[in-house]
Amino acid sequence: MKILDIYINGFGKFHGRNLSFEDGLNIVYGKNEAGKSTIHTFIRGMLFGIEKQRGRASRNDLYSKFEPWENSGTYEGQLRLEHKDHIYRIERTFQKNKKEFKVVDETAGREIEPTKAFLDDLLSGLSETAYNNTVSIGQLKSATDEGMVSELKNYIANLNTTGNIALNITKATSFLKSQHKELESQMVPEAARTYTSLLSEIRNTEKEIASPEYENQIQAYQRMRVEVKDTLEVKQKEKEELIQKVARGKQVLANNQFTDQDSITAYSIKTQGTFDEYTEAKEVCGKKSKKILSVLSLVIATLLLCSAGAVYYLGGDNYVTAVYGIDSLVCIAAAVGAAIIFYLIGLILYLRLRHRQKDMELSAKVLQEIFSRHLGDTAISMDAMRAFQARMAEFTRLSSAIAKSETAIEQKAAEITELQGRQENCGEVIEKQQKTQWELEKKLEHLSACKTQAEGLKHILAENDRIREELSAIDLALETMTTLSSSIRDSFGLYLNKTASDLIAGITGGIYTSLSVDENLNVFLNTKTKLVPLEQVSSGTMDQVYLALRLAAAKLIIGDHGEMPLIFDDSFVLYDDDRLKTALKWLVKACEGQIIIFTCHQREAQMLTANLIPYHLVEI
Template structure:
């Protein structure tokens, strides 16, 4: 890719400025605060747009930082570039109330919306993170960030399978972990709900067990009272009935005797030989009749008493039977409820220990994550050498062979080989560290931007370089035959380029 021309209508402090860029090295020279970083940000924003933050974060985001104070409706510009053998014109207006994003292929005449995926296709799928951490090196950003580590790991995991970095296994793993977290939350909530329901069922079972024990005690009490209604070995009701029958027969005998004795007295008097016998017979008959009458009345009272006793006995028996029936019915109902609760309790246990749909999903997600980790680790071992090899080659060239190899572990912790010993990064000078990270960025850019060679944009990144280091880097950049945009507030880059007879284009910012 080659950026041919850019026109900034209104972006930050720059207004209505056009810059013509050459295919080779371009030096953008200007004093501090002259707008070099603004141009750097403008190029990135034209390729990838500007994402507006929300809330408090919006006060310091890129949109707010570079939003012009005057005429904000013209917030944007035009970028002409060549990519894939075709010429394009990219026009953007970032103004929030009237955004405009147009991509015109001047070679074919095709006109599309730059926000509908067209730019992604033109840029070969190179993400903003890759761009920002490889070919675009800003002030105080010469150390690779976490985005670069993730993109490199993703590249290593996908390069062998697809030949590019279109498959983002890092993102896939992250999405799987998020899904697993959601299922784990559901499982945890489900288990808590089941345990809560189990405790509730257990409490209801204990309450029913207490009620059943109370009903059993009441049933025992009714049984004891029923036993008390029996006299000896015989049924109390039958015995009372026998006594009533006996009392009734005695009363009948008494009534009969009461009627017979007066008749016998009269008959005795009728046949009496004299008056004394007559008197005695009548008196005896009347006296015996009265005695029988008294006995009959006594027996009547006893009979009524026996009848009332039986009625009370029958009433007590009926009440006890009613109580027994009620207790047994209530006990049967509660036993059925207890059995149902036991079944619910067993179901709760089964739900706790038997795998549910969420558990199956978690198991599947774990298997998928393990597969991704194995695949990533295997391909990292296979492809990681390409990154180390290219980084080592670049570092050896820009250090004059002083450092021959860069060593990296799986966490991208690096050391260097001088040919005689291994040196940890912590023991190297800041200038050498700048060279190592520069080499890593350039190597990663070649791997991650494999479809299209992007312009390398360096924004005041050579501050820690001495003259020898800077000269070596400039020679390497010229040898690679890429478009290079160097922003600087120093003249030594241009002086070294002229001394080494390296062609470049000078662009002045005032």
């Protein structure tokens, strides 16, 4: 594969920027902060894409770091390359909300579906991680010699034990063991027993709340209490009305000096008797014969007294004595006795008549008072008496109505007492029901809590099962990695050491002839006279070893899949002039494909020009 040109339309500081590359050696020169790393990252992004991370990781990821400084709505570009006699144009839009990826075969004049098989062929089977650790070459990142030795040893260990820089077998083993320990700590051994206990408690609680005791009858009793209350109010109102009616009736009776039915009856009888007495006395007083007889008796008595006087005056010459020969004294005594008798008769008759008259007057006075009170009229007559009797009949009916009302009041009072009892009973039942429902709510809350806890335990049990599966997988992975690392060390490691040794001789100009790694991963550089430990060489030499290892890994990983451009990003900073001159001469001869060197120095171009080595210069 060979990169022809790139077009950056919104990537970091660049907008609308074109850069072209040629076959062979390309020097991309720019001062610090000119954007060399931005172009390098753009090429990588066009080949493999750039994904925006999530959460905190998104703050410093590549996507955020290289978002366009201006016109953020345009975050895209194109890369043209040549592969197997075809020219392809890769177009990518990195914007997260309108991400696009398109490959156009300009030679065939059609769009190519970017399948995995096509991309693997285009990229010579390299993943993004392998690309970053082989053909995309920087300098060792550590600043101190000790740090560089550690970094280089780690790189060698990974390649020597796994055959792939993307996998650090030592770190992976350590990570898996720590994961194994962490997963074991996440296990909850008591979950199964607790879950079984909770299920039993849930069943018992559900059985309890299904009991008729917990049937909610509050609303029914509340309705009943309302009905009883309404009925009670009606009964109390009716009772009050009856009490008021009785009070009014009794007040009417009291105003007429009555207390009950007996008093009305006695009063009526007494009045009737008075009326009878009045009628009788009036009838007696109204007879003239009694008056005449009384007067006649008095007249006779008077005449007899006169006769007695005359006899006394005449003495023996009176007619009776003369005719009948009766003694005058006897005649006088007989006349006076008869006079006294008739006088007494007349007096008695007079006194009796007078007594009757007084009785009639007294009865009339009583009757007038009674009739005046009850009828509003003093006239005494049979009609008045009948009206009075009718009035008494009204009082009798009133008294009877009062008695009935009092009976009704007693009945209402009994009904009210019964209703009040029912009302109190409803209140007690409702209170008991409320307590029962409160207990039910507590049981339901407990049941819900148990179910929630059981549901949580189900997840824990499922998680325990998942953890057991992962633990089994980790154990299998550790076993497999141990087996494979031994096999790879015996095969790929040997090829890596041989290929790196061939390259180190050329890069160092024959100063070091080969590279070897012992069983403890200690690295030695071979000279014609001795083995030199890696710790004793200079930083520049370490950088050369690093370059040789990366190129060796690239050759071994890519194999027969094709070629990839070698991209160096300030990789020769630690090289002195002689070392750089040797490395550039060797690099041009050793690598037949495309080479792109990003640098902030002009000495690379100057050395190439001085040694008549052809190159293409790109200034930014």
